[in-house]
Amino acid sequence: MRLFLAQFRRELLIALRSGTDAASPLVFFVLATVLLGLGAGGALGLGVIWVLALFANVLAVEGVFRRDHDDGTLEQLLIHARPLFPTIVGKLCAHWMLSGVPVAMLSPGAAWMLTGATAGAGILVLTLTMGTLALTLLGAIGAALTVATGRGGLLVAILVLPFYVPVLIFGANASTAAMQGAPTAFPILALAALLAGCLTAAPFAVGKALAISQEY
């Protein structure tokens, strides 16, 4: 827990002090919402909010290890004899606090802009908050695999977007059902189950991928 908190604090501090980097995912999300509204012109479902959040997520998570890789911090983390698990979870949670959570908080506004509906806003925020954490954990696997190649970007998107599908399905389903007043318990619980699975399994895969990437 101490390792988790230390890493979490460190990442948040770095992100906040480096200025606009921290706000980029959120700005991208808003900008994409505007473009979608202009291009498609209303009459959209809540599913598109999920797709936008997903794209914002994959664009943000792609570089989550880049800075640490460039200045050698990553290598130092890996050669410590301490367990890697809390460090990785702390790092990714901090990343999620700055990319996923703000997007989730702003999503009812985006939903209102695109669909004109405000029903189900609470469910949308709840599912996006859970969903973006699961996405960040999954996406970090792709980011870790490609960090040493110096070319993430599209490659990370291609690698991890197929894995995002279950989260998208349950999240979009819960949001749409909430907007229509249908029962939402099952998709929300399924999403929570996915999150629990990601939270326990993905950090190991990330750790393994980072170890592979740092072995020259």
Next chain:
Amino acid sequence: MIGLYLVGGMLIATGSIWGLGFVPPERLQGNSVRILFIHAPAAHLAEAIYVTIAIAGFVFLVWRMKMADMLIQAAAPIGLVVTVVALATGIIWGIPTWGTGWVWDARTVSTLLLAFLFFGLVALRQAIGRPERASRAIALLALVGVVNIPIIKYSVEWFTTLHQPPSIEIGKRPAIAPVFLWPLAVNVLGFYCFVAGVVIAALRARIVEREAGAQWVRDWVRAS
């Protein structure tokens, strides 16, 4: 290897001629059912190749056998081609029978995502460049992928049972009559043999490529 090509080619020829020429038209779908003899083997094979790759990935990560990595390298592009064949024939078959080439059901979506997974395996290897590091990253990616395939499949299945009228399943999975089953079985076997031959040929090319500096390769090149 030549034997596998021959056996596979003969079986595919037998099964296809049997299926296309001698099987009676199906009661509901008419002649369009004949694409089954290409579509089903390709779809089966696509998943089988991915499972093979994942097992090879596990073998490589645990025991560091170079052969397992070369198998992944050889099989991934072939798997991509087979998956595309399965998707294309599925779309062609879907247009006359379902009235639409594409439906968002579990099988079609998971097969399409399988194509992206194969593509990712190929793309990641090219991006990393250095073979020894690429091999471990790809083995890990293959393992992560194989954990995800059932999750993707079941999530889409649940999603579609809620949203799609089951009528679309008409004729999709009937209990197949023996008259269709036999040529299909022959073709499945033929596809397996033929693709195994192609994978082994590609694997041999990889082995020679990686061991290019070794003495036995030089001797072999000189002898042949």
